[in-house]
Amino acid sequence: MTVPLYRAKAEFFRTLGHPARIRILELLAEQELAVHELLDRIEIEPSNLSQQLAVLRRAGLITQRRSGSQVLYAISVQEVRDLLIAARRILFGLLEDREQLRRDLGSPAPSGLDGPGAPGLGS
Amino acid sequence: MTVPLYRAKAEFFRTLGHPARIRILELLAEQELAVHELLDRIEIEPSNLSQQLAVLRRAGLITQRRSGSQVLYAISVQEVRDLLIAARRILFGLLEDREQLRRDLGSPAPSGLDGPGAPGLGS
């Protein structure tokens, strides 16, 4: 069965559409990590992490390999890093627009993102 | 209230995670279009289209303007186009890997995307 490309794209983006999965990808984009190392860096239950890893694995975005008693994960598609950076750029663009609008209108609506300027990929 | 960036990113990707919304963005990436023109090109109920447009509007990805009795939509963030192209590239990369694997294993599992090589953004 052939999936139209726009459907596959949507599915792909939905795979990225979860905070924990984003963090996992960002962390793995820097280096291979064991599950317990991810666990140290992400606030999430072990079983939940395992499930999110499974989602990314099924999508083919990360790979698993065993080393003794631990399991190491790595990004399998480096371009994902570019995608995350592009998303970051767009997001800040959107935020700026909104702030601009707010200034123009003089409206007091807050609610934004963390400011830019963080190093690395910025989580 | 401040939203951590990884959360905002996830939300952003979720916004893209719908076939109709992908098509809308791809079509609008080429030119401004009225709702009924989108309707001609996407197989979807008017009310459903309206809702998907509303989702994209709320996310700040598209803008609306009225012209007589019709409503014209346009992309408000051109970089989205790059993002879609990047996604397309990654998707074909994943597909190739899977095909490679299939050949290596000699397994007969089909199910893929439309082939590459389409012009434009490729829906």
Added chain:
DNA sequence: TGCGGATATGAAGAAGTTGTCAAGTGCTAA
């Protein structure tokens, strides 16, 4: 062989998303 640490899997209720139908609103023109 049996334990404990490191992960994975399954199941189930809560929460969120989608498509559709019915009922609006806005604008143009008769």
Added chain:
DNA sequence: TTAGCACTTGACAACTTCTTCATATCCGCA
């Protein structure tokens, strides 16, 4: 002022996704 397109909105059942809990599995070591 009313008919009729062009869209939008609200509501709700059907579905999907999330989180959590309980239960496995796999491995290295005593």
